[in-house]
Amino acid sequence: MANSMTLADTENAINIRNLTKKYGDFTLDHISFKVPKGSIMGFVGENGAGKTTTIKAILDLIRTDDGEISIFGTGSKHLSMEIKSQIGVVFDGSNLHDNMNVGDINIIMKNIYPNWDTKKYEEYILQFQLPRKKIIKEYSRGMKMKLSIAIALSHHSKLLILDEATSGLDPMVREEILDIFLDFIQDEEHTILLSSHIISDIEKIADYVTFIHQGRIIFSESKDNLIYQYGVIHCPKEEVASIDHSFIVGIRENSYGADVMIHNKDAFQRQYRQYVVDRTSIEEIMLYISKGKERIR
Amino acid sequence: MKGLILKDFINLKKNLKIFGGLTVLYGVMAIASDDTSFFSSIFVLLYAILTLSLYSYDDMAKWDVFAQTCPISKDNIVQSKYLMMLLLTLLGVVYGSLFTIIINIIIKSDSLLNGLQSIGAGTAIVILFYCIIIPFITKMGVEKARLILFAVYAIPFVIVLAMNKMLSNGDFVVPEMLIKLANTCMEYIYLIVPIVVIIALSISYGISVLIYQKKEF
Numbered sequence: 001m002a003n004s005m006t007l008a009d010t011e012n013a014i015n016i017r018n019l020t021k022k023y024g025d026f027t028l029d030h031i032s033f034k035v036p037k038g039s040i041m042g043f044v045g046e047n048g049a050g051k052t053t054t055i056k057a058i059l060d061l062i063r064t065d066d067g068e069i070s071i072f073g074t075g076s077k078h079l080s081m082e083i084k085s086q087i088g089v090v091f092d093g094s095n096l097h098d099n100m101n102v103g104d105i106n107i108i109m110k111n112i113y114p115n116w117d118t119k120k121y122e123e124y125i126l127q128f129q130l131p132r133k134k135i136i137k138e139y140s141r142g143m144k145m146k147l148s149i150a151i152a153l154s155h156h157s158k159l160l161i162l163d164e165a166t167s168g169l170d171p172m173v174r175e176e177i178l179d180i181f182l183d184f185i186q187d188e189e190h191t192i193l194l195s196s197h198i199i200s201d202i203e204k205i206a207d208y209v210t211f212i213h214q215g216r217i218i219f220s221e222s223k224d225n226l227i228y229q230y231g232v233i234h235c236p237k238e239e240v241a242s243i244d245h246s247f248i249v250g251i252r253e254n255s256y257g258a259d260v261m262i263h264n265k266d267a268f269q270r271q272y273r274q275y276v277v278d279r280t281s282i283e284e285i286m287l288y289i290s291k292g293k294e295r296i297r
Numbered sequence: 298m299k300g301l302i303l304k305d306f307i308n309l310k311k312n313l314k315i316f317g318g319l320t321v322l323y324g325v326m327a328i329a330s331d332d333t334s335f336f337s338s339i340f341v342l343l344y345a346i347l348t349l350s351l352y353s354y355d356d357m358a359k360w361d362v363f364a365q366t367c368p369i370s371k372d373n374i375v376q377s378k379y380l381m382m383l384l385l386t387l388l389g390v391v392y393g394s395l396f397t398i399i400i401n402i403i404i405k406s407d408s409l410l411n412g413l414q415s416i417g418a419g420t421a422i423v424i425l426f427y428c429i430i431i432p433f434i435t436k437m438g439v440e441k442a443r444l445i446l447f448a449v450y451a452i453p454f455v456i457v458l459a460m461n462k463m464l465s466n467g468d469f470v471v472p473e474m475l476i477k478l479a480n481t482c483m484e485y486i487y488l489i490v491p492i493v494v495i496i497a498l499s500i501s502y503g504i505s506v507l508i509y510q511k512k513e514f
Binding site: 056059060061062063081082084085087089091093094095096097098099100104107108109110111112113114161 | 299301303304307308310354355357358360362363366367368369511513514
């Protein structure tokens with residue numbers, strides 16, 4: 001057990017075990033998942049599902065009630081300054097002061113991050129076409145996001161943690177930002193945890209997907225595996241009852257019959273040869289699980 | 298730490314420019330009234346108020362959330378705030394002293410000592426004020442701590458007013474011992490005040506660090 005844990009920790013950038021955080025009306029309920037090194041993990045779920053709470057726990061911004069989190073094999077509460085300087089974080093808002101410009105930010109970050117790379121920062125400012133004279137207050141949301149990303153990438157980060165970094169941006173800017181992430185991940189030592197409720201972004205770039213729903217992890221698997229394992233069948237409503245419930249993820253009924261999302265596709269097809277199993281998407285899987293009539297897992 | 302201090306000074310850039318204008322204004326007023334003692338300490342207070350602005354700027358930007366993700370310890374974040382408060386007060390003292398000296402030379406007044414004493418008193422009051430208020434700001438943010446701030450301002454006034462009234466009514470006679478104690482204190486005031494300030498700073502800092510360590514963002 002101890003061996004497997006050590007092994008897992010060298011393989012994973014982030015390892016969360018049984019994380020629990022109770023609020024009055026919401027509980028992050030014993031969640032566990034791993035973000036393998038060198039991958040992009042898409043962290044998806046509806047608003048209020050617990051994505052930000054999880055990210056805050058990873059970053060030690062909140063006290064937790066139970067569980068452990070390690071980053072690069074070290075407990076998240078005991079990260080050395082060296083490890084912290086290798087983590088780039090982008091939040092939903094920019095978290096930077098309104099009356100500063102890109103030059104001011106450079107001066108500050110140069111004195112905060114021991115590994116700050118002014119040249120790289122300047123390159124990103126140029127690439128993102130961020131105005132030098134303007135103060136952050138005058139920036140659009142997209143510009144603010146790009147500035148935050150430029151900061152996160154300018155101190156030789158090995159791990160990027162992005163909380164809703166692409167939401168609220170127009171498709172052009174989002175595309176541009178996703179390309180930057182794909183570029184970043186070319187180095188196999190680099191890892192990204194990207195939380196978003198825009199599933200199309202996750203489908204585009206993620207290697208793994210973790211789905212959180214009402215404070216619980218529904219699945220945390222490779223994207224290819226998910227698309228391969230899940231499928232949708234169409235059948236008359238009355239036939240649904242005859243299907244082994246352990247296969248059923250969710251059901252949507254309409255006037256023509258029922259659409260049933262199943263998982264464990266291979267085993268299902270061996271048992272029920274009469275049904276054609278259609279391919280599905282991450283978005284559909286999420287919708288069936290969170291909005292479907294029945295959820296059996 | 299250096300980054301945090303720089304961040305605060307960059308944030309204050311605009312405010313510091315306004316001070317140039319205020320210096321001229323107060324200079325003219327001091328010359329016109331032939332007295333510098335009031336205007337000497339006002340710079341200490343003005344600089345000190347900037348500490349509150351720093352907290353406001355950080356709260357508005359939600360800077361602390363970002364700062365936690367940087368290679369900076371929580372203790373460092375609290376330290377930087379106390380250091381900025383002391384630096385700004387020191388700036389106020391230097392600025393106020395220079396102002397007092399220059400105006401005294403211009404108006405050829407001999408109220409220099411008064412002016413410098415008033416700066417000293419102002420400095421002690423400002424630091425003690427922040428020693429009380431910073432733990433509250435650390436706990437609840439500057440917006441919510443505002444009420445406490447007013448209370449801290451108001452309580453000494455209320456006490457002094459109440460005592461004044463009691464004394465003038467003759468309801469209360471100050472015991473001999475208390476007067477003696479007050480006189481002894483006044484004798485050693487230049488020793489007592491710095492010691493009180495240092496003790497208050499240590500306690501306040503200790504409390505703020507404890508609060509910040511447990512704070513959720």
